[in-house]
Amino acid sequence: MAGNATRQLAKRRGHKAELEALKYLKANGLAPVAKNFRCRFGEVDHIMSDGNCLVFVEVRYRASSRFVSAAASVDRHKQRKLVQTAASFLSQHAEYRNHNVRFDVLAFDKAPDRQCELQWIKDAFRP
Template sequence: MNGADAEDAALRLLQRRGLKLVARNARFRGGELDLVMRDGAVLVIVEVRARSASRFATAVESVDARKRRKVMLAAQMFVAAHPEHAERALRFDVVAYDGEQVQWIENAFDSN
């Protein structure tokens, strides 16, 4: 599964679970947000990862400290560019595909 297919599948999964799409592939200097969703009043930043083989790391493990920092910085830029979301609670989720297996991790990491 390539990155675009994984993002499409993750979007469908999250929408079936009741989340609403706010933005997709939001690019900012230094990073990109795969999916920005709303779960009720919460703004959810979703990192989507796909691996066909986990020889070196699983899809979840590939969201390392460096990647988390980039996502958090991009999230700050997104909120600054969209002040209507400034008062919302923020959550960071990961949707990971290892081959055909999918894992959705809510609150995968936080901004602390």
């Protein structure tokens, strides 16, 4: 039972981080295109427009960076899944095929003082 409660708490924290990320991105001039796009390869949290650039955004939250930071948790395996998911989105949405593409990470790390630190890594990786 405790494992289920822990998973539910993590899910709520992740959802809250995604909402905060969306507000932050919009406040910084990006326009929402899609949210939680899913396909057989995986899911991308936010797809945003930044001028003529389509931005695929992975949001990560860590209550503790004791093992690995939120940003560092977007490893090569996750990057590959994001690239495949982006390709799937582009294959379904011809109107964006001529846009430049960028992969960003918004990382929320809970600091020891319980404040949440936000790090926006633009162009975090390239396919």
